[in-house]
Amino acid sequence: MFRIGQGFDVHQLTEDRPLILGGITIPYEKGLLGHSDADVLLHTISDACLGAIGEGDIGRHFPDTDPNFKDADSAELMKHVWKLVKEKGYELVNADCTIIAQKPKMAPYIGQMRTRIAELLEADVEQINVKATTTEKLGFTGRGEGIAAQAVVLLKKRS
Numbered sequence: 001m002f003r004i005g006q007g008f009d010v011h012q013l014t015e016d017r018p019l020i021l022g023g024i025t026i027p028y029e030k031g032l033l034g035h036s037d038a039d040v041l042l043h044t045i046s047d048a049c050l051g052a053i054g055e056g057d058i059g060r061h062f063p064d065t066d067p068n069f070k071d072a073d074s075a076e077l078m079k080h081v082w083k084l085v086k087e088k089g090y091e092l093v094n095a096d097c098t099i100i101a102q103k104p105k106m107a108p109y110i111g112q113m114r115t116r117i118a119e120l121l122e123a124d125v126e127q128i129n130v131k132a133t134t135t136e137k138l139g140f141t142g143r144g145e146g147i148a149a150q151a152v153v154l155l156k157k158r159s
């Protein structure tokens with residue numbers, strides 16, 4: 001049996017924060033603002049996993065009103081999500097993600113992101129695809145005000 005889930009998330013870019021995306025730190029003049037470390041890519045993959053198992057979203061599991069999650073490492077949140085997926089008896093078929101950012105150039109970091117995401121989802125790197133696109137300077141991402149990410153995750157019941 002297969003289950004599919006999709007995720008979408010946005011965080012604002014601001015000064016004096018590190019840019020953490022896909023579980024790695026990317027050198028850039030700004031970082032993402034959030035209650036947690038604001039890793040928009042891990043958030044959207046986590047949401048897609050939760051969607052696939054019918055378990056709501058990360059805001060339900062890790063409320064942004066809970067001081068326990070202040071500056072939380074999104075990799076740790078994703079590990080918890082993946083534990084829920086495994087408890088329901090599923091494993092990953094593949095995940096496909098898109099980062100929507102005018103800047104910085106993500107291409108040099110995509111390999112490291114795939115490796116880290118594969119580690120977190122206990123999968124092979126070939127099961128994880130990460131893409132990036134600008135919005136041709138249009139909209140809030142195009143103006144460099146924030147970064148968005150979307151993901152689709154396919155799970156299958158372990159035999």
Ligand SMILES: Nc1ccn([C@@H]2O[C@H](COP(=O)(O)O)[C@@H](O)[C@H]2O)c(=O)n1
Binds near residue numbers: 100101103108132136
């Ligand atoms: N932040 C980004 C955005 C895009 N890329 C790479 O550039 C290619 C062209 O982007 P367009 O938005 O002009 O289609 C895209 O396919 C990515 O490979 C990137 O590395 N970082």
Ligand SMILES: C[C@@]1(CO)OP(=O)(O)OP(=O)(O)OC[C@H]1O
Binds near residue numbers: 036039059064069072
């Ligand atoms: C991850 C959580 C929890 O720290 O906070 P944020 O980093 O603000 O992220 P968001 O995607 O807005 O929502 C989920 C939150 O509950």
